[in-house]
Amino acid sequence: MAEIPAATGERRTGRLLASLIVVMIVFGGVGMTLLARRYWWLLPVASAHGVDVDRLIYTTFVVTGIVFVLVHILIAAFVWRFGARGTERAAYWHDDRTLELTYTLVPAAVLVTLISMGAVVWARVHGPAPADSMVVEVRGEQFGWLFRYPGPDGIFGRVDPARISPKDNPMGLDPADPASADDLVTRELHLAVNRPVRVRIRSKDVLHSFFIPAFRVKQDAVPGMTVEIWFTPTREGTYEIACAELCGIGHYIMRGKVMVESADAVQTWLAQQSH
Numbered sequence: 001m002a003e004i005p006a007a008t009g010e011r012r013t014g015r016l017l018a019s020l021i022v023v024m025i026v027f028g029g030v031g032m033t034l035l036a037r038r039y040w041w042l043l044p045v046a047s048a049h050g051v052d053v054d055r056l057i058y059t060t061f062v063v064t065g066i067v068f069v070l071v072h073i074l075i076a077a078f079v080w081r082f083g084a085r086g087t088e089r090a091a092y093w094h095d096d097r098t099l100e101l102t103y104t105l106v107p108a109a110v111l112v113t114l115i116s117m118g119a120v121v122w123a124r125v126h127g128p129a130p131a132d133s134m135v136v137e138v139r140g141e142q143f144g145w146l147f148r149y150p151g152p153d154g155i156f157g158r159v160d161p162a163r164i165s166p167k168d169n170p171m172g173l174d175p176a177d178p179a180s181a182d183d184l185v186t187r188e189l190h191l192a193v194n195r196p197v198r199v200r201i202r203s204k205d206v207l208h209s210f211f212i213p214a215f216r217v218k219q220d221a222v223p224g225m226t227v228e229i230w231f232t233p234t235r236e237g238t239y240e241i242a243c244a245e246l247c248g249i250g251h252y253i254m255r256g257k258v259m260v261e262s263a264d265a266v267q268t269w270l271a272q273q274s275h
Contacts, residue, residue: 018080018160025072029065038241043214046234046239046260050216052121060114066132129230133196136189139200140208140221143250145241146170147272151182156200164204184273189241189256191233192263200229209245212258216243 045054082101137148137156148171150156157177157180164172174179191197203221209216219229241256261269 001071013155014079014082018076021072021076021079025076029069031144031208035080042259044235045216045239046233047215047217049121050214050232052124053216054224056118056178059117063110063114074214078138125150125229125231129198129228133198133230135198135200136190136191137200137202138189138210138221138256139204140210140247141204141205141242141245142248143254144187145189145210145254145268146204147186149184149186150179151184153179153182155179157181157183160259161204174245176213184270185271189258190266190269191258191260192266193233193260194235195263196232200227201227206247208243208247208254211242211244213238213242222247233258236262 032185034188042054045051055123135154136149139146139148148156158177159172159173159180161172163169163174171183171185173183173185175181199210199219201219201221202225205223207223208221210217210221213234215231216231217231219227221227237260239258239260241258243251243254245251247254
């Protein structure tokens with residue numbers, strides 16, 4: 001059997017590797033995307049600002065996906081073209097100012113654009129809430145969520161951690177404060193559809209993270225701090241609340257529910273809880 005020249009064998013190996021790269025990018029990328037969209041994709045968005053968050057996510061996927069594919073196709077082209085060139089020396093130049101500026105400024109411009117888009121959405125979520133917003137306090141604890149509504153007076157009463165009792169006073173309301181008398185403390189969160197809600201997030205013990213995937217809402221609950229965010233639910237239904245921060249051995253059971261209903265249904269529910 002005739003012996004294959006070394007250069008020819010290396011060239012064939014290079015072309016096989018180049019073809020393998022292209023096949024992995026095309027079939028692997030398409031296949032994993034379809035698999036992800038079927039099993040692990042985003043839940044249908046159910047809040048106003050969630051639409052903007054999704055736009056950021058998809059824009060980032062498209063930009064980074066295009067870069068990823070182009071880079072690997074370029075690698076495959078180089079492997080195919082220069083898999084074996086005998087004894088030729090590789091081309092080398094010390095610098096190329098035009099090339100260096102291009103591959104520095106173009107990625108920088110893309111990143112600045114993406115970061116600016118994200119900053120706009122972030123500022124909107126953490127900016128002042130509309131004046132007619134519903135106000136709810138959320139407190140994370142090992143291992144569950146507690147919610148407080150201010151009552152008819154619209155004022156949250158004072159809380160005292162020393163008064164916390166899991167059965168009788170889970171929020172630690174101070175009976176000496178008259179504003180605490182009508183505060184409603186519950187394990188359920190009910191919100192009115194299409195009405196902005198301002199959420200005051202606190203923690204009783206360790207770091208938690210208030211996460212409603214369908215609303216694209218996620219905010220850390222930090223002990224000793226009160227962090228405010230706001231959002232507007234846009235679809236009626238029952239949605240899951242999760243903790244997105246590893247908070248202890250029972251982290252996996254730290255789940256809650258938020259019910260989005262009509263304004264009348266929420267008022268009826270609040271009236272029922274106060275009796």
